[in-house]
Amino acid sequence: MAPHPLDPIFHPRSVAVVGASSKRGPASFVDHLIEQGCPRVYPVNPRGGEIAGLPVYPTLASIPGPVDHVISSIPASLVEPMLEEAGAKGVRSIHFFTAGFAETGEADRLALQDRIVRRAGELGVRLVGPNCLGLYVPASGLTFAGGCAKESGPVAFWAQSGTNANTAIYDGQLRGLRFSKVVSFGNAVDVNAAELCRYALADPETEIVGTYIEGLPDARDLFAALRALAAEKPVALLKGGMTQAGARSTRSHTASLAGSAEIWRAAVAQVNAVLVDSMEEAIDMLVGWRYDAVPRGGRVALVVGGGGVSVQGADDIAAAGLTLPDLSAATAEALREITPIAGTSIRNPVDTQALWRGVGLAATLEAIAADDHLDALIVQAGHGWGAVSSPGDARKRQARLLSELEQATPRLTEIGKPVAVVVPSSHEPASARLNGELMQQIVAAGYPAFGSIPAAARTLQRLDRWRARREARG
């Protein structure tokens, strides 16, 4: 199969950063590209000098080797001559970090955007943006931010927002996601969601797709691309501007016309993509697919340590459209043998001190997973609240919990039901640190991790419904 026409954008031999600043730090593309291992980076700035040990070229023309990709961080008013230079240099793609185009709502800036698009088309230069963060492609050493994983993975994320692209990468990698490609594509004057979805379908490195879309200049094209993609690969879709107020703000953000919420809901359901309501929910779905946590039904057991959490968790799971069936007599008997009676429950939810004491957790999980009445487990781990009086004790408990979880892994894998582990977040620094560490350990142990019981429940429910629809279509 011939590579998709977008493919070269993701594999540049070299990258020039036009408007590279000697100011280092979080906003420096040059620093980030070097850290990411980009094989050839050329800073460009008429001031010359050096940035991060690299010579700064005054112009694109003065760069000795070929330049495949350009990152533009010059002001909008300087973009036209740079585009001419890029065309002459044989540049294949330009990512416009530069903002201040159609999204400002000002006529002269819209006209400028139109001129650039037309001229880039004549020159055969593909455009990403403007008004966006561009490309993260670990295999090519491309990135727009620091601290991004160097390994590739099966997830692609297409985001019409730089913040959401960052959220996908940062929050996603904490939860075990690794990416084939992430594209922040802003005003989408050339590379857009539809083309990226067609690319994802063709891309052998991409198995799972998430996308954040604000506008649809061509709804028919986008839904056709989504339909083809979702028939082959799972797709989670977040739509910005589902309300009137949100739609108005897509115009200020990426000059996008948002379209009606009803049409989106209907169209996305029809193609069996999963429409979510926040970036957290998008990442939850990607985690579910990545860890094969797709249940074959909606019957869930909740395993917690604490009565209030049991009740709230049961309410949350039922509200998400799942059921909490009674455990079988055999399961109850097995649990009774390993669970002290006071302050516990061996009904469903199972309220067990095994989660606190870290003793008997493996046996508890194995007994529950084997129960034929159930399709999935949700296990609450971590510190639900407040100050940690003894971080040392807490770490010991966490280590025991993890060791029991690992001990149970072979049997749980054999049984094959999803085991979603919940690690809450916190604003209390000590709890937050402990829970952050625990989440990373749980992810490293191969489990899908979620930030709350409602999040885990909603995800399992959506995965189950997605599976059922997919099977119904053959």
Added chain:
Amino acid sequence: MAPHPLDPIFHPRSVAVVGASSKRGPASFVDHLIEQGCPRVYPVNPRGGEIAGLPVYPTLASIPGPVDHVISSIPASLVEPMLEEAGAKGVRSIHFFTAGFAETGEADRLALQDRIVRRAGELGVRLVGPNCLGLYVPASGLTFAGGCAKESGPVAFWAQSGTNANTAIYDGQLRGLRFSKVVSFGNAVDVNAAELCRYALADPETEIVGTYIEGLPDARDLFAALRALAAEKPVALLKGGMTQAGARSTRSHTASLAGSAEIWRAAVAQVNAVLVDSMEEAIDMLVGWRYDAVPRGGRVALVVGGGGVSVQGADDIAAAGLTLPDLSAATAEALREITPIAGTSIRNPVDTQALWRGVGLAATLEAIAADDHLDALIVQAGHGWGAVSSPGDARKRQARLLSELEQATPRLTEIGKPVAVVVPSSHEPASARLNGELMQQIVAAGYPAFGSIPAAARTLQRLDRWRARREARG
């Protein structure tokens, strides 16, 4: 006014911990009481010896002075003789940390619970619990956990779950709440939600009430108490067991019959208490009242730093039932003067780099707050995502943000519209720590802080509706 009959429970001259263990740490009531400043603590254990430098008494009878309050952490099977001893010693109240009664569903344990209740009544001893954490009363040095604030405050929380009582205290105090009394009352065989609500109405130290309730043995009594309380003081109520699955688990947890969700919803709305769906939402409401963040209408401005967040935030706010009106021409003009055009928006949401750069934020907030089209502001602060490449830079930005916020405080106070500040949580340790610190600084600066834009929006909407209902009743 004569003190309420429950009042003595909250002001014991001394506390005996029966079944005190020489094991120290998170589960040690003795340690926690000493840390909290309880003036007189008597550990009781037939083994004798010393705990935390205090002599251990073999029996209640052997304690030299009077004992007003007993914390029981002996097994259920030993409780009856202890109760006799307590009666003889003139004890006023016993808190049964001891579990293993009616909530086990076993007939002999239910019978034991019934015998204890009857006998305590005969002896004139009030019971808290069983199967609960008991009392946190900072003014009396009473607590059930370590790390609780020593200062009192205007909030009472009545929780039929120990976990939720802890959540109220720990998560609440991070967000500026201080408590008059917190009671974890478990199976509620004697002291129950209705009596605690009557107490809250009478208690001059309590201005705001939150409660978590699982069961209602006497619905008429509870709703009468709630009605009287909510007519005078704001009440947030979380009901455990609103679904069938949750209701089943209230039986295992506190032997409670949950009642029907429809009746609860109707009854709570009728008395103008605010029914919430999670502990986080309960704390959100208490924070709203505590910081006087009650808007006089549903028109909100959102101030953020980032386009994707603008769109999502606008969708979230609209979904919460609030509106995001256009700003007035005068406000837009004032903002245009202080906001660069590229990558920003001065529509509503206002997408301003002032939040990142920390320059111009005071002027931005003051201009928006003065706009007659608006009833409240939601301001997103903190790190929305992932790894912090430079904690030093982030701290400097936070310091500038805080300084601008403080600079704006006099004018914002004069205008008097709620300004809800959002500080997200994170599982990334560095972000989590920075955001935790920022939240504490924002709380110290006198602002109500929330964990997400949806949480802030939902709270403002509920506060506005609560205010409107209250005013409609005169």
